[in-house]
Amino acid sequence: MVEVRYEGVTKRYDDGFEAVKNLDLEVQDGEFLVLLGPSGCGKSTTLRMLAGLEDVSEGSIQIDGDKINDLPPGARGLGMVFQSYALYPHMTIADNLSFGLRMAKGEERLPDDEIIRRVQETAKLMELDDQLEKKPKELSGGQRQRVALGRALVRQPKVLLMDEPLSNLDAELRHQMRAEIRRLHDTLGTTTVYVTHDQIEAMTLADRIAILNHGELQQHGAPLDVYNHPENEFVQGFLCKHIDEIVDTANSLFPKE
Ligand SMILES: Nc1ncnc2c1ncn2[C@@H]1O[C@H](COP(=O)(O)OP(=O)(O)OP(=O)(O)O)[C@@H](O)[C@H]1O
Ligand SMILES: [Mg+2]
Structure with missing residues (x-):
């Protein structure tokens, strides 16, 4: 298809x-x-x-x-990941991951417990589950790039x-x-x-x-x-x-x- x-x-x-x-x-x-x-x-x-x-x-x-x-x-x-993956520096990794979902409006907005579930699932997939309370600057370059990827995946994009x-x-x-x-x-x-x-x-x-x-x-x-x-x-x-x-x-x- x-x-x-x-x-x-x-x-x-x-x-x-x-x-x-x-x-x-x-x-x-x-x-x-x-x-x-x-x-x-x-x-x-x-x-x-x-x-x-x-x-x-x-x-x-x-x-x-x-x-x-x-x-x-x-x-x-769609979910997008770019070369310069600006994370929000003052937010925790958990908040960075959930930001897009939390900002959704109307019918698109998922209930809070579903957002939490998705963030946990994505963090696990990206091996970031121990990093959720940290800020981006406390992570390595590779971990930050995984957050950027996780941020795109957490929305379960079609493409x-x-x-x-x-x-x-x-x-x-x-x-x-x-x-x-x-x-x-x-x-x-x-x-x-x-x-x-x-x-x-x-x-x-x-x-x-x-x-x-x-x-x-x-x-x-x-x-x-x-x-x-x-x-x-x-x-x-x-x-x-x-x-x-x-x-x-x-x-x-x-x-x-
Ligand atoms: N806003 C713009 N106005 C005019 N030309 C542009 C604009 N944006 C890109 N271009 C031109 O279009 C062509 C393709 O650009 P594009 O960014 O798609 O290339 P790319 O294959 O992604 O290159 P790179 O590997 O360097 O990222 C380039 O010649 C670029 O200079
Ligand atoms: Mg390019």
């Missing part, structure tokens, strides 16, 4: 620049899709249009078959959007969090759209990758299919050659004999 569909989507900024050009792309229910490409290729713009943070200039974006171009961000049922969520972390932590994010996805099965410019991150996380360049979709498919069958020179250079070089470097560091 298709959860998210971009149909002929173009984004033209006010200065006339086309950051995304006539994009057709589907994300299946429960799928982990990675948008991959070099800096400036339009990854964030693609994600931000889905989130409702940027207008769509042409075409339509659908969630569950409904066109959502004009729906406000809060009504789209989880992540824009380079690991790029502020050091290499070791990035590696750990990558495994964590994949584990969470395997546990929860939330449809996910994840933006990165890191080829290894894309290959290890994705069910499917979609490669962009200059605002145009170059190719999409399962990571190994794309790696084994690049459809054009850009994909060959940006993905295949890059990965081969990493493998060559590793082999030269650790010769077989």
Whole structure:
């Protein structure tokens, strides 16, 4: 079942620049899709249009078959995690996690005991249950990023959007969090759209990758299919050659004999 569909989507900024050009792309229910490409290729713009943070200039974006171009961000049922995951510094981790739920209005507002239950459940999932009374500054970078992720998950979003969520972390932590994010996805099965410019991150996380360049979709498919069958020179250079070089470097560091 298709959860998210971009149909002929173009984004033209006010200065006339086309950051995304006539994009057709589907994300299946429960799928982990990675948008991959070099800096400036339009990854964030693609994600931000889905989130409702940027207008769509042409075409339509659908969630569950409904066109959502004009729906406000809060009504789209999405959770978002960004590179700069501003937590509220004066609130405890528990309050940071529950903030979005507590601010909901009308029918959307859950009863307090349900909010408490969800926060506890999410904290457990993110291994933050011992940290709930602390303030963000008392946590490590990795723990803070887990709070940011928990804050998105606690709302049980239909689709989880992540824009380079690991790029502020050091290499070791990035590696750990990558495994964590994949584990969470395997546990929860939330449809996910994840933006990165890191080829290894894309290959290890994705069910499917979609490669962009200059605002145009170059190719999409399962990571190994794309790696084994690049459809054009850009994909060959940006993905295949890059990965081969990493493998060559590793082999030269650790010769077989
Ligand atoms: N508000 C804006 N007005 C005009 N051009 C913009 C605006 N925002 C982004 N752009 C341009 O659109 C293009 C795509 O930007 P976008 O942020 O989507 O790239 P990206 O793939 O996320 O890059 P990065 O990996 O550096 O985050 C870039 O060339 C950028 O300069
Ligand atoms: Mg970006």
